[in-house]
Amino acid sequence: MKKILIIGAGPAGMMAAITARRNGAEVVLLERGAKVGKKILATGNGRCNFTNIVQEPIFYRSEDPHFPWRIVEQFDARDTIRFFSRMGIYSRNRNGYMYPYSDQASAVLDVLRLELERLEIPVKLEAEIMSVGKEKGQFFVRTKASAYQSDRLIIAAGGRAAPKTGSDGSGYEYAKGFGHTLIPVVPSLVQLRCAEKSYRELAGIRAQGKVTLYVAGTWQAEDTGEIQLTAYGISGIPVFQVSRYAARGIAAGVPVTAELDFMPDFSKADFYSFLENRIQNNGNKTMDDFFIGLFHKKLARILLKRSGIALAKPADELAADELAKLVGHIKGYQTEVTDTNSFEQAQVCAGGVNTEQLRPDNLESTIVPGLHFAGEIIDADGICGGYNLQWAWSSGYVAGKGAVL
16 A cells, blocks of 8 residues: 655645545645645635636646646546535536535535545644655655655645745745756736826726736737726736736736726727717717716726826817727726736746646656645646636646556
């Protein structure tokens, strides 16, 4: 019977432990925190969007864009739903986003914890690791309280995002100690900070729109949804979806810009016609009142200011070139991205253990035989919508099963 040590009792570590034990291994799970799976409780606004039935390779990101999908295919969303169903989680489907029917993230954590207990997997909490290594073909982990030895080691220690949930980045040091290289780690699924002072006037406004991100003038990504304007810049799901590319550009020291389209359902030509018709019906209104019912008044004033149009100007006196300039700013509001918010605000990290040094069939190191990785510590991250938890389940399963075989 193989002895397996697992560092990290987050979603990937627990999945690896359960999978390895079910496949006949003797498993010990080490967790630096006082409880297992703390990060699960924060997912899905406390409801735990534990996977998504709409799956495509493009929903997962990495320096090797094909690598994450090769892992997800081995334990996909259907497997995840079955896995949790057998432990008692009945799923609720919200447009592909899967939640426990009870809408409680604690339910997902509880069934995992109970399965660890049922399988009699020892979980060592508050295990402060002092050293990790390999000697004479055996792995060792020394904590302040004890020392452990195993045939295989799985590092599922998480990344640096949301450190209050237990992710402190220590796993990266263990990986480097074994000779692995890291793709630079940056915040992802995070808010973007922008240069313009006008955001102070827009704080708290929400608007439907499309965010398009450019790094060094080159298109990187785009997403549509509710944009949240803050005192320091932009937030909301579409901002989160493109944020990893902004973080990468900022880390590289190149210009990063975002273009906000506040009327994404229209082409520029169609929106120009739409405004012409609006002027015919509301030409007597000042431009300060012209956008009532279309945009928040504070946002409308910023758009007018950028276009050089006086608030007191009657709408029916708007010249064609002024209207065209206004359409240009509404459909293409340019903003300079200067930074992301910190790892404390980020949902996940981009970057981590270089996938070129991992076998895609079992997530075993190509440098150190018997060493496996799972979860956020690997250079793989997903978009919002249950994809990062799916990566945790998939990678945990592949590493757990691979470590036994």
